[in-house]
Amino acid sequence: MTLKNRISLLVSLLFTILFGLASTLIFVLYSNFRKEEFRDRLEIKALSNIKLLVNVKQVDNQLLKMIDQNSINKLYDEKTLVFDSNYKLIYSSIDDAKINWSIDDLKYLKKNKTFFKQQGDYEVYGVFYDTKDKDFYALISATDDYGKRKLLFLRYTLVISYIFFTCICWVLTSFMVKKAMSPLGLFHQKIRKINENNLDTRIASKNNKNEIDLIANEFNFMMDRIEISYQKQKEFTAHASHELRTPLSRITAKIENTITDDTTSIKGKTFLKSILLDVNQLTELINSLLVLSKIDNKNQEHNDIQRMDEILFSAIENLNNSFPDFVILFEMEENDNLDTALEIKGNKNLLEIALSNILKNACVYSDNKQAKVKFSIENDHLVISISNTGETLSENEQKNLFQPFMRGKNAKGTSGFGLGLRIVQRILNLHNSSITYSTPDINTNLFRIFFHS
Secondary structure, eight states: OOHHHHHHHHHHHHHHHHHHHHHHHHHHHHHHHHHHHHHHHHHHHHHHHHHHHHHOTTOOHHHHHHHHHTOTTOOTTOEEEEEOTTSOEEEESOTTOOOOOOHHHHHHHHHHSEEEEEETTEEEEEEEEEOSSOEEEEEEEEOOHHHHHHHHHHHHHHHHHHHHHHHHHHHHHHHHHHHHTHHHHHHHHHHHTOOTTOTTOOOOOOOOSSHHHHHHHHHHHHHHHHHHHHHHHHHHHHHHHHHHHHHHHHHHHHHHHHHHOTTSOHHHHHHHHHHHHHHHHHHHHHHHHHHHHHTTOTTSOOOSEEEHHHHHHHHHHHHHHHOTTOEEEEEEOOOTTHHHHTEEESOHHHHHHHHHHHHHHHHHTOSSSEEEEEEEEETTEEEEEEEEESOOOOHHHHHTTTSTTOOOGGGTTSOOOSOHHHHHHHHHHHTTEEEEEEOSSTTEEEEEEEEOO
């Protein structure tokens, strides 16, 4: 899970939990408030009936019932019972309503003065009222239909609000976190594109005190040091290679002159030829290192339009000069867009070096000194496929195929240093292109070059 998703999830969960707790607290508090408020109403009604019976001599039971039924404070499905000190019922408001009561309830009232309890859908309030002459007990029962409807409305309101605002919170939190973290996403995209060819890439910052800008500044400072170190390494390799070429050229010339001298013995010529072979291999290695050090030179132009078929023919011609026995078979796919796709922006010399290296590799490691080249189109982009028959590489060797100085088991008995494919990859990376290796059939090696622009 990404950082922004974790932040969105944590914030949303926190809001969901807090809003749920707040809604539950509101519902519980209002439910308790309704009970207390209804209890107060029952108490007022019970005491009013007792006082009318006790204090007003002219009020009989029938008149009290009429007053009770027409009272503005009448309760829904109300039932009132009044008992005297001998637990005898002296007043009942409605005959068909029922209150489940017992003598124990009245005794409890005498001791505790009041009680309030739930009986099914009804709520019952009891009160003990003592006068100088007699004691009275009152039980009043009713349902708080109005209060319960308000409580039910509050419950639905809280549930709907909880669902609605929770959904809104999750959406808005995800959007806001994604917007707040967008600089980090751009930061990540730029880092992924950094390679040895664009070490001068820097992350734009606003010089603010936020964490992303601080990281960007530190990253830019780190890239400055890496670029300086890399440039020094390239300069050393280039200078060392260049300086080594001159004495090697002189050694080569002297050996060749000595070999052609008639006074040199046959044994001496054989010895010198073996030395010359080693010198030539060393010269080739130095030239490869020099090419590697100059591939990503910023001063080189890579914006000229080049025809890849012309570059291929030139590479084949140069290869035939060095290896006249090698045969290159050429095939071009029939496609209306091929002529346009053949035009690639890049450096002609570097692209020719890349194709020459891959062609030489295909011929050297083939079992019949042949290689096949095919031009095709995939997704409107040019693809060059180079295949040969011969011993293939293992999966472990394929993973390190484009690493410097890597040579597979099939390289036994052939000269080389394992830098050719590394040079090819570096050149193609510089031209926003890539190369892959696969074994589509038994004893078949296939290299595919993809030009993405």
